[in-house]
Structures are given as C-alpha cells and as structure tokens.
Amino acid sequence: MIKKYKLSHKKYNASTTILTSNLSHLNSHVHEECGVFGIYSAEKTNVAMQTYLALYALQHRGQEACGIVVNDRGIFNYHKDVGLVHEVFTKDILHRIEGGNIAVGHVRYSTTGGSNRVNVQPMVVRHMKGPMAIAHNGNLVNAGELRSEYELRGGIFHSTNDSEVISYAVTEERLKTRSIEEAVEAALSKLSGAFSLVIMSPQKLIACRDPHGFRPLSLGKLGKAYVVASETCAFDTIGAKFERDIEPGEIVVIEDSGIRSISTHCKKVPSATCVFEYVYFARPDSIISGVSVQHARLRAGEFLWKEHPADADVVIGVPDSGLDAALGLSRASGIPYGVGFIKNRYVGRTFIQPSQSDRTDNVRIKLNAVRETVRGKRVILVDDSIVRGTTSRRIVNLIREAGAREIHVRISSPPFKNPCFFGTDIDSRDNLIACKMEIEEICYQIGADTLGYLSIDAVNHLADGANCGFCDACFSGNYPLPVPDEIPKDKFEMKI
Amino acid sequence: MIKKYKLSHKKYNASTTILTSNLSHLNSHVHEECGVFGIYSAEKTNVAMQTYLALYALQHRGQEACGIVVNDRGIFNYHKDVGLVHEVFTKDILHRIEGGNIAVGHVRYSTTGGSNRVNVQPMVVRHMKGPMAIAHNGNLVNAGELRSEYELRGGIFHSTNDSEVISYAVTEERLKTRSIEEAVEAALSKLSGAFSLVIMSPQKLIACRDPHGFRPLSLGKLGKAYVVASETCAFDTIGAKFERDIEPGEIVVIEDSGIRSISTHCKKVPSATCVFEYVYFARPDSIISGVSVQHARLRAGEFLWKEHPADADVVIGVPDSGLDAALGLSRASGIPYGVGFIKNRYVGRTFIQPSQSDRTDNVRIKLNAVRETVRGKRVILVDDSIVRGTTSRRIVNLIREAGAREIHVRISSPPFKNPCFFGTDIDSRDNLIACKMEIEEICYQIGADTLGYLSIDAVNHLADGANCGFCDACFSGNYPLPVPDEIPKDKFEMKI
C-alpha cells in the first residue's frame, strides 16, 4: 500500500529573508548519492586502472569520496578516502593495488552517513566465508529497522552507511545458503528501498538492482571481461561495449564459468526509475533504460516551450545541466540558441564561500554572463531545477545586469515538493522553496519576468520509449513504496 | 625592417608514424604564456582576496604556476608556487598575505623558462630604491641580448624568465631617473617583443603594454580602486567596471594622487594584437580592443560556412573552444546545432597519459561522443586549430565510432606554419602538421571526409571594428618586428 505524503504548504509571507541566508556551496543544488562500478576479467588485465578510469567518468555522481577494491586471488587490496578520484588515487597508490582480476569501485556523495572516512565505500568486510566488498547506490527505507534487528543479535556497526546494513543482511543469509548469490537473493527480500549494488566475493562479481529499479545499473563487455556501471558513459571511457541494463530486481552473477541471471525478484512491482536521472543526475552521453539522457533533456526543452511559450530573442541555458533543455527549447521555438554564460572551468575548487563581501558572491565566481548574447534582448533562461531559490536569483541578476530586457525563466522539471527517500539529498521540505511559495511568488523572488516549470505529466514523458516506469515522488508525492514520516537524522556523528 | 621567415616545407611522405608518437597531454594544444592582474586601492580593502579571485578568472591563461604579491605600506608580502590558483592559495595562505593596499598577481604557463619555482611570477626583487614586483605576459625577442649585456656588467640571474631581464632594464634606468615611471619609460626603449606588464613599487602601481600591443591589457575600477587585468572577465568576477584598454605603448601610473598616462611610446608602430586571442586564448566573455571574443568566434563560424560549405545534418563543436564557432556556423548555414561531445568536468587532473594501453587514450577519458547527436548523420565538426593532428584524429574517430556517416572538419583559424615569438608555445615548425603536409593530406591523416581551414584574410576580419591591428604571423609569416632565426633553447634547466 502506498502511503500518501501529506504536505503542509506554508502560506507565502512576503518575506525575502528566506533567500539571503549564508548557504554553503554544496547545498545550492540537488545531489545524487553515488556511482558504482565492477569488473570481472577472466584474463589478466589491469582491473584497478579500468576501475579508476570508470570512476573518473562517474565522478559527477559523487564528489566527496571514492574507493577501489581489487581481488587478487582472494586477497582484497583496497584504498579509499575522502576526495575526488584523481586526488585519492595517485599513480603510486593505484600502482599499489595493481594485480587481480576482479574489482569494484565507488564514488560517493553522502546523503546519509557523515562524510568521514569510515563511511567511504566500497564497504569491505570479512564474514565466515571470507571477504566481501559492497558498493551501493541508493538508500534503504528500512535501514534503521534492519540495523536494530542486527544489533539485537549482537551486531556492531562501524559506519552509518546502508551498505553495512546490506553486508549484515547478505552475511546472515550466507550462513544458510550454499553460495553468495543465493545469499544475495535471500537478502533482497529483506531490503526495502533503492539499491543498485555491486558485490565482490573471493570468486564472483554480483550486480543487482532493487525491484523498483530506482537507480540505473548497466552491463557491458570490455574484450572478454564483464563490466557493470551506474551509467554507460563509464563504458565509453574505458572502451567497453554496452550490453544491456540490469533489470529491476535482477541479480547478475559473473564468475569463472560465465555470467548468469537470477530473476526471482523481477517484475513483482512496477518499475520506478528516478526520472530526475534524466533531468539532472546522469551525464547526457549516458543511455538509461534505452533512452539517451541528452535526448530526454532536449525533449524537456520542447515540452517547456509547449507548456510555457514566451516572446523572446534568444534562448540560453545555465551551464552545464540547463544547456541541453535550452537547445531543445530553441529548436522547438525557432528562437536562436545563445551562449549566455561562461562557467569557470576550475569552479568547485576554491574555498571562497558566498557573501564574503558585498560585491562578491560565489555565483559570480562561477558564472559570468556574456553581455554580447543578452544585451537589449528578451531572454529565455533555462535551468534544470530550483531548490532554495538563492542561486536562481543571483543568476537572473547576472543576466539582468548584462542588459537583458526581459527574462523568462523555464525550469526543465516540476517543483520539488517532497523529500526523496531513494538516494538523493532532497531531504526536507524546509529547504525547498516550492514548499513555501506559489510559483508566481517564486518568480518574484528570483527576479524573473515569467517563470514556468515543466509539468509532472511532461516529466513522465521525457523518456518515452524507455523500458521502465518512473518515480516522480519528489514532485508528485506518489511514493512507489511506503516511506517513513521523516528522514531520520543520524545520531552517530563523527568528525573526520 | 621586417625579416621574412623562410619555410622549408617538407614533402608529404605518406608516413603515418608522425601521428602516433607518445605525446604529453600538455602538448596537445597551443598555450598562452600568462595572465596578469594588479589592483591599487586608496582605501582599505582586501587586495589579496581580489587578486585571488581575478587570477581564478584568468586561470585559463596559465595553469602551471601562480603568485600574488601584496604591498603593505612598503613591505612586500608574497606567495607563489607551482600549481593552480586554488591549489597554491589555501584559505590559510591567503590569510597570511592579507593587508596592504596594492597587489599584483600572475598565472603562468611556461613557454620559456623551466617550470620550476624560481620562474614563478610575479618577479620580486629589491633594487637601490626598494622592492619592486613585476608580472609579465608576453615574450621579449631580445631577452638574450639584454641578458648578456647585464651579465657583462656583473649582473646575476636566478631565473630564466624575461621578467628578470625586464627587472634589470627598469633598475638600470631607475638609477638615472627620478621616478619608477620614468625608469619604465626609459626601459621600454630597450625592450623588443611582446609585453603586457604590471609593476608594483613601494608607492605605485604601473601598467604598460608593448608598442605593438601583442597581448591584451585592460583598466577597470572597483569602487574607488583601480584594477588592471589581461582580460575583462577578471573584472566581472570581482564586480569591477571596465574602463578602457591600456593602449599599445602606453604606461599607466596609479598612485595616491590618482591615475596618469605616459604615451611617449604610443603610435610609433602599427598595433598588432595577437589575433589568436580571439580564436582561442581569451575567454569568450572577455572584450578585447572593443570586440567581444564570443562575437569574433561566432563570426569565425560564419566565415567558415562561407569559405567551406558542406551538406550536413548537424553542426557540432569540440568543447570548449570549438563550440562558439560551431554555433556561428549553424546560424549561418541553418544546419541544426548539436551537442556532439560531453567533456569530463574533472579532466586535466588525472595522471593518465595517452597510450597506456591499446584501448585507452586520453581523448576518450576527456571526451565522449553523444551517439544520439551524430548517429547516421552527416556531421560538420568545428575545432579552433590543429597542432600536430594526433588529437584531431582521435576526435574524428570518436565521432566515426559513434555512427556519423560523414565528417566535415572545419577549423576556425588558418594553418599554423610559423613559430610565434610573442608569448605562446607555437615554438617550432617541427611540431606543426601544417608545415609538413598539404591540407588534403592532413584531412586524410585525421580521418575526415573534408577539411576546411579559415583563410588568413577571414581571420583578420573576425574582430572587425576593433581599435587595433592584428598579428597573424603564426599563420602568415608576416612578423611585425624582426625576429631571430629560431627560438633559443634554454641551457639553464633546473628540475623542480
């Protein structure tokens, strides 16, 4: 039974202070939790290097921490730390984990669990049958209940990660089953929520996806080796060939004798892939459930034009994620596409925070308007979403200062009105401007002339032709499975 | 008298080995030498922070090293090191050089001088009249002769930088003149070549540009403070207002009593601003000599279409510098503009070099083709230049693999045929494919169906309306001033 999430819309109270709080850079956009990768090579190859390159391609899915575990004839060598892939893995460190023929990797943005080292994945543990590594993308809805259950049997937890809970679930079943894959199969019955998993045992690589298929997971081949990745762009980077998506509920087992699929958990519930993967999370060059992400974004632009047309001279997008929808809108409308902003290529690295002085804000450090493009013009400005509204207001202001006559903001997704329980940081209505204001009020707050959001109906048609259904709960409140009243705050905070 | 640079075109010999050498990532594109910045504030402000933000905006002009010197009532506090701006200047280090009211900054890509620390600018020295800091963008043609002259008088050199030579020239004159600006004025008579300089003395900030004006340099205001920068995008980042360009040959003196200009070196020779600043070096949001860089790039696309039309279904650009010209070509031709590549946002940071394995090349790590955009289509592919051809071949191959039916490569500049002596690393005909092959041969080598370069005539009209003439010597061989037969190799190499 699906629980309806009740919204308590606070009335708009004309206050502008809501937009001026000192926000950290990290909170200015919605974040995905993670990216995962696995490789099984029957032949000798540098699996650590391939995993490194794949994580590098998946870096957009998690910039806080990363890790690689290599299985060298049963010995699990690994390295993981807080930082970007190229920071954590120097040439020297990568060299130290060379060897072996199976590997799993992970990039992390922490939605649950602190950002300290103990939470960095893949989780590597040893149970009765030997070592096991787990890389997880998603969020369990029943992690707290499972944690309590294992604690009541004497379990101890080092981290606040769902992957440690999953480790217990698999381990518990492993004691009763004949193989790791049977253990995973049995464990899946206990796990509720979003999980795309890559699990490595001494002999096998196992990939599986929750029955709803919230997060993507694909299978590819690199020569004779098998690879699994959160997104197909990782395959392109290492020169692997896309084979197929892992099905919602499917367990794929790769071992010496070949590849097998366990489908006992498939098709018991309607699939519900996160539609925001298409709008923002995934890289445009990835293919999810058979549909190109870029194609979906171009369509978002088309739909936006249909739903919210405007008389304008130029269409511009907010880099990088608004560009494709802007191009789509331009094509649909015939209004010329222009480059409205230059984004500092080195952005995200400075320690500068907003409001360090009256003149400086971090939007200005990151983005500069191209006057030539907008001066004296009526501008359609396309972005993928509005979270708090602060950044949008600054962006609109940049274009206004650069001489735009009119600014029509178009958002290639519907308003966020509900928390996400499935692996993103849309965690509280308190941070969502659309929970507090009507659209016309938001328009006023961000300083636009008009504001149009994509409809919920349209967002569900972005990836028409995809072999899956979608989760639009953050927009609609229609959760595909029962969710708790609120997202629990972790009480086990640890610094560093 | 202008010396003609003689070319000895080697005949095309059908060898393909020229394209397969193991090239470092850094050599795959032409590089600018430097970016400079200066600020003079009569009032109390955080000049170190403003310089930091400005250098961050100028980072594209030099990624090897950077430095900031702050003048705190005559005490010169500074920090410089090898690395990007955000790497070299942590919050803590920036805090340590806070205070003061004048500052100069520099970002460096080393064309001459090794990449070791001693060459990092600004150059800070003490002469008889006190400390002096010099930030330099450009290359002297007569640095070697001047160096010998000063050595013969007992001078010693710590670096292989032109800025140390300039320091000697200014110091020599300072002993005979009453002020630093008179010393700079006199020194300019001795310096031949390209130099946009920002010089700081205990009391003054001086900006000047060589009489040809090879490299850009602009003046702005930030409240009551004056700022100078290589590009106007630095002004936008810190919220400063563009005032005007520094004229070729002009010396601008900023001190307590205000701002003055010395124009004795102006208008004695025709101006010759580097036209490749518009094509590639500068940021599209900058304005050089009154013309928007983005505007010039859009025009390059238009010209390309006029000079080299092609039947095609989509126009794509190579990120980031080919995108604007692609958009211009699309607009001129009516052929739809598409996003053909996704560039890894984190590129440039991995230690991975090309040819580490047969399957992996660094172009693939950096760029991924968007199949959706090019599959089954006739593609016009726009890039800004071809240096060795290796990278172009790989890029064409990516698009071919992604299913393009035809690939028509269009280059938004003429072929490089001559070394540059004025501050870029186009240093030797040995590395330039256009010195070794005819265009049809290059087309074959890079695997394109057709190949068209912009004409020399067209490149000189990219910035029509600019208040300056242009240097196109790297394309035409017409050097605006006498140059040596070859670019001398430095013999004073020092590691680290």
Add this chain to the structure above:
Amino acid sequence: MIKKYKLSHKKYNASTTILTSNLSHLNSHVHEECGVFGIYSAEKTNVAMQTYLALYALQHRGQEACGIVVNDRGIFNYHKDVGLVHEVFTKDILHRIEGGNIAVGHVRYSTTGGSNRVNVQPMVVRHMKGPMAIAHNGNLVNAGELRSEYELRGGIFHSTNDSEVISYAVTEERLKTRSIEEAVEAALSKLSGAFSLVIMSPQKLIACRDPHGFRPLSLGKLGKAYVVASETCAFDTIGAKFERDIEPGEIVVIEDSGIRSISTHCKKVPSATCVFEYVYFARPDSIISGVSVQHARLRAGEFLWKEHPADADVVIGVPDSGLDAALGLSRASGIPYGVGFIKNRYVGRTFIQPSQSDRTDNVRIKLNAVRETVRGKRVILVDDSIVRGTTSRRIVNLIREAGAREIHVRISSPPFKNPCFFGTDIDSRDNLIACKMEIEEICYQIGADTLGYLSIDAVNHLADGANCGFCDACFSGNYPLPVPDEIPKDKFEMKI
C-alpha cells in the same frame, strides 16, 4: 595446563648469508604493539589535548598509527590515521575534536593486522546500546576462535584487529547485562591472552587488565579528572599524579558518581607481567608495578657484570635502550662509563634502507661511533637484545673501525628463543638468531671478542620488589597460559 613450546634448534652451519639479507628498518628491533590512554573529567577540560599530550609521551610504544576518540555528551568525535601523533594530529584536527569530557587514545605498532587504516585504534563501533570505543594493548590468544564464533552467528569484521573481536565479546554480553561494566566483566571470561583495555561508553570510562597482567596499565589523577595510561610517563607529561596500578584482572569503572573497581577476575592466576617491558619497551622514567624501569635497567648492568665480567677500559651502551644498563655495569665494575655513539636525532624518518650501496648502511646513518671514546681501548658494549644479529654486527663493526682493541658485547636480556603471543612482534623462530646458533657462534657472527647474555634467572630479578610475577616465555618457553603451535598469518591483507 601449560603447554611446553618445543624448540627445534637448527644446527649452526657456518653460513654467513643469514646476516646479510635486505631487512627493512622496522625489523631490526623487537616492537611492542601499543599504548593506551583514557581520561574522564567531571569538569570542563580539553580532554582531546590531554590525550594528545599523553599519546605523545607514549609514542615509543607504537609509531605506526594513532587515534583519539572524544565523547561529547554521547557524540563520539574521532580522528585516527597512520602516522606519528604529531603527524596525524595537526592543530587544526585537534581543534575539530575539542569539547567533551571523556576521551580515549591509542598509539599502535601492528603485530597482528595489517598497517592499513581500518586497523587503526581506538576501535569505534555502535551496538544496540549506543557507541563504544575500545583501545587495546596486547594480543588475544583465542582471537581466531572467537572470531569464528561471531562469524558463525552472522558477525562481520572490518579489521583484523583483536579489538574488534573484543568489541563483539563485550557487545554480546551487553545484550544480556544491565551495564557496560557488567558486560565487560562477563566478556573477560571469554578472552584469553594479553589485554590492557580502555573502553569508553556514552557515560563511562572503563579500564581493565587481563588476569595475568601481561601489559602495564596505571591509574592517575589530573586535578579532579581520572586518567589511565599504559605508562606513568604519560602522567608526568600532562602533570597528572600517579595513583596506583590497575590490578591484573581488575576492571575500573569511572563515571559521574565516581570510581569503582570490579575484582572478580583478580588473583585467579599468578600474575605474569612482561619482563621485557623493563628491559626495553617501557620508558626509563616510568614506574611499573612499583619498580622504576630505569632502576631495573641499572640492575641489569650490575647483573651482567656479575655474570660476565671482562677486563676493559670503558663501558658504552647502544643508544638509547642500552645506555642505562651500560651505566649500571660501569657502576658495578668501576670501569669508566663513556659515550660511544652519537645517534642522529632525526633518525627513523629517512626513506633510506640498508644496502642501498656498498658503503652506506642504515646503522651508519643512525649511529656514529665516537672515536675519542673507544680508540685503542678494550670496550664493553651493552645492548638490550639481539634479534637477527645483523644490526649487532654493524654496530660492533662501527666500534672496531673507530679503533677499539677488544669488544665485549653484553646483552641485558637472555637470548630470544620463543615467539611471544602477548603483544610483541617476536613472532617466529625463523627470525631469531638464538634459535639457530649457539652463543659462541653468535659472538663470531657479530664480530665480538666475547658475548654475554643476561641469565633467565637474573632477568627475573631485575624488578625485585615489584608487586607482580613475570612472563619470561620468549626466553624460557614457559608460557603462563596455553598457546597455539604457531602464530597464524593473517589472510585478509589489505593495502592502505
């Protein structure tokens, strides 16, 4: 029942190759596993800083890794990493874990468990009743059995540390008991081997020592705060006052209401404190079981003179641990004490390994003979132990080269003939020269004129007056409790 450890003395075969293998620096001496510290302050104080200073004083007990956990009203903040205390804890990091009123700290040398981060202590886990931190000095004899037991119940292990096993043991009991101290009391019945523990729960600090009391553990007061430490030198450093030793088998509970002792495990077996703590491990300024370590070392020198007199002109010690025994021998014999070696104060930090060239060895980098002291003289050279013999040979050679006429080596402990199972790295007879050669053969190998070891009888009288018995198993083979046939090799190796 005590199992006798059978030795299979290989016969001496005149080979010298045994001494020339390329040994890592770390293996040139016997190492202790760990040092522990805990503080409970009812009042507001900087417990992180006190722990830092205490660990700094205990650094000699473990140089590979360290960690501090602070309990700030139930929130456990911590930082741990590989490295020395001053390396791991910068001012900034220490600042981040400030606050709170209870803390535990640990310095580690890894005898079991790899040197990777996951093994760094204190172990911090969360069980059903909340978080728990454990710092452990010693080695369990039955860790493997317990590990298997917990794994069979679904337990998973992140590390190869005994402290994780202990965490499970305490957690298991915690589910059945009303308090953490009752859980510890119950768990002690399951643990066999050496363990001095400091355990922190949300409300309490618990210190306990195994019933044999293998490793030291002392209680002190710092104002109104209670402190526990492996050695009393930590008390002196922070200005705390020594109160008393924790008794073998005793559990001390410190909480808001005061301090209590649980003695159910006391005095059931004879105490067996490691006698090598006096000979080498502990700092000379510490007091163990009522006897000054320095006093014991001076006595070792006296005993050595009685057991192995020699006609000589000067007595010198190998820094630092041989100096006290040398002074004692000098006093007993009346032969002048001299400074025979200067030790590089910065030693232990260079990456230089032995045998990098024929002329360079790491003993020479570390130690230099003082010619003035030994030239032309008959020298008594005192050291604390001989492990492989390689280092001893080099040291003897240094003195020989410096002109000594005769060299009489005296070792302030008996020959190592048996592995230690209680927290040191005397782990295999393969590495012990005394298991392979008779004393006269060792003497010949190290190049001495005569060689005398302290007798087993004497070593048991070094600390006469101590309120404990001693374990001399590494010398005598008399293990105070049953031990396995061999020390198991860890199969769960992980790099970094």
Add this chain to the structure above:
Amino acid sequence: MIKKYKLSHKKYNASTTILTSNLSHLNSHVHEECGVFGIYSAEKTNVAMQTYLALYALQHRGQEACGIVVNDRGIFNYHKDVGLVHEVFTKDILHRIEGGNIAVGHVRYSTTGGSNRVNVQPMVVRHMKGPMAIAHNGNLVNAGELRSEYELRGGIFHSTNDSEVISYAVTEERLKTRSIEEAVEAALSKLSGAFSLVIMSPQKLIACRDPHGFRPLSLGKLGKAYVVASETCAFDTIGAKFERDIEPGEIVVIEDSGIRSISTHCKKVPSATCVFEYVYFARPDSIISGVSVQHARLRAGEFLWKEHPADADVVIGVPDSGLDAALGLSRASGIPYGVGFIKNRYVGRTFIQPSQSDRTDNVRIKLNAVRETVRGKRVILVDDSIVRGTTSRRIVNLIREAGAREIHVRISSPPFKNPCFFGTDIDSRDNLIACKMEIEEICYQIGADTLGYLSIDAVNHLADGANCGFCDACFSGNYPLPVPDEIPKDKFEMKI
C-alpha cells in the same frame, strides 16, 4: 682595529616578569645558522644521495630549510625548500636530481633573512660564465655595504641572504679574472666576517673559509671522490675518510685534474674559531681543528668541577647537550653520573607551545625527570648555557618536584653578554639574562641552590691542542674584527 662593545648592564630590579613571557620554542636555545656540504667525484656515483645523507648528518646545524644542487655536465638541477632534510627530500624528489658528478648541499637556520623560500640555500645563479651555486655558513659583517654597492651599479636582489651578496662579489671578479678560483680569491678581499663556503661552477668545486676561520670546514675523501663538510660527522655517515681541515683563509679547488690550494688569504690574521662550536653547536662525534668535540665537553665538565665544586650525590646533565659535560664533571669529582631526564624522542615536532594551560609547559612535554635518580639527593645539574633563563627555571623545577634535596646548576660556558655577528642568533642583549642580572640573581631566578658558569679562561682551554685560536666575543666582548653597533633588522620581509 678592534672595537670594544660597550655593555650597559641594567640593574637587577627584582622583577620576575622577565621570565614569564610567552616565548616560542625556537627561541629557547641559541642556534647556529647553517651547515654546508660539497662533493666532487671524477667517477660515476650518486652525488645527490651522498649529499642527502651528509645533510642528514648535519641536520643539527639548521632545521628550517635545506637544498641540494647537482651539476650534471654543466646543467644544474636542484631542489630546495623549507623543512627538514627528510621532509624536503622524498625518495621521488631525490630520484629526480640523480645523475651528475658534483653537488653542493645546505641546511639552514635563519639568523638573517626571513624564513621564506627565496632565502633557502644553496643560492643558484647564472652569471656571464654560466651557472654557479653557493652554500654559505656564517654571517658577513659588511653585507649591507656590499649590497648597497652592487645596487648602485644596477644590481637587483631576490633574497636577503648574504650568499646573494657573495654571488655578486664573485661574479664581479669573475668578469676580470680567468677562472672561478681567481674570482673567489679576489672576492675574498671584499668580504668581511664569517664564511665557510662551498661553491660549484660548471667544472669545479671550490671550498673556502674566511681568514679568521670562524666556522669549521673539513676536507675528506670518499673513494676517489673529494668531499667537504661543515663537520666530520658527515664524513662518517657516508663512509668518507677525514683528510684535513680547510685552513682559515684557504681556498681549495677541486676539478678534473685534481685538488689545489690557494693560500693567499691565509695567516694574515689570527684564527678565531667559534668556541661555542665545541660547547654546543657541533655534534660530539665531530673533530674540529684536530680536537674531538666530545673531548672538549668532557673537559668542560672537569673545569666546572674545579671552578665550582659542590657536595653532591649525583651528577646529571640536561639532554642532549649537557650530558657530556655532566659525565666529565662526574669523572673529575668522583660523584656518580646519573640519568636525570628522559627526553621525548619525538620532541620538536609537536605544535604545542608553552603556556597553553597552567599545567602544561613545553619543557614538561619534552623532558621528564627520573625520580629514581634524584629523589632525596643533592644534585649537580649540568647544562651548556642559559639564554633567557625561562627554560632553565622549568628544568630546575622538574628536578625539584622529583624530590631533589639540593640543586647545583653548572653551566659549561660563560654567561652570554654580547651579540654574535658571525653566524648565530645571539643577536641582542635584550634577550640575554646575563646582560640584565648578576649571577646570584640568575641563580635565584632559576630556582637553583647554587649556580656556576665556566670561566672565559676555561672555555678557551676546552680545545687545548687545537690548531687554531678562538672567538669568545659573545662571552668576552673581544671581537676579532670591527663590528657594527647593532645587528640591522631586515626591512625586506616577505611572508612564505
């Protein structure tokens, strides 16, 4: 003519505040400026590695910065930075400067010049004849005058180092002479003060010492290679053989054809080697001017006993520099030598500063009294010097707290009463307690029962038999050459 330095003894005013200011750790003891090393090998050898090891042995002479310059067939490769030798030179960095057959190295403690990177030696410059590297130990008295002279001729300075002044002096002469050695010979006439120099040209290694021979400099052989070093302990570490001291005023030239000596500057003035080298600066295992440093220190203890006997039960020294004199005093007096303190082996690395809390002081972190040694006893406590008195008071207090009945402090040098102009940081009478108080007052201030300093006469007999005279100006005020009224403060301060 020798200028007498007039002292203005301030009267003792019973204030105790003088001892309680918050002093940085670095100021608690007198510091030497530098150590130098050079190697010339006709054959292929790893000169960078030998220099590294030698600097490691000389580390006590300078802990702030270090550098190595290698001459690889005329190319000067180098690395220098702020930090200890093992910190600045990782394996990787040392590998990068491998090759070549000549090298110079330097360790630095900055007495003049800031601690920023530009001042790190060796100084590497290029003059008309090619590159030159200079490593300098000492201080010029006329550096300011020379600097002005070169500035007036157009010279520019990057650093505030005397070695840059020396570079100019040598370069000036090099233009007029046929060889680098003639240039050095001529330059020496201009330099006044203390300088032990190692100079490297493309073909030669030159070592020279000022005519007074203030700082030591020795010549050795390593196989067929020649080595020069500040102290002979560097020779022992690399296995080199001591040949002889470089004479005061001597210039030694090492080149392909062999070794030569230029003695034109020798024996024109009486030699005046710094006597405090024996007391404190040099390592005890070094031989200076034919006399063992340790021998001199033992003699200091003998003299102390003769000049200031005391009824006592034990003699202890303050580690490390007071230990030898304590041993000498013990031998002379027959009073037993004891180990009174344990010094934390890791000291000097923590960021902890004194007075962070009432209970903690950095002396306690560094040193711990051994109660066993001093409890209930009359103690003679030997240290090498007293600068401000603060540290001495804390040390006396440690022994008092440990139960000593009487404490008789003996200092193995006379009171510091005058600044040193020759390469140490005894720079101002303001910091010297002996300039402000009579001895009995100092005794009271530091809390001793009696206090005895070595007499000036005795200190001049410590190294009887040395082939040199001594400078005792810091004690006596008798400067061997004219000195300025005060030590000038540098105005060219630069951070980082």
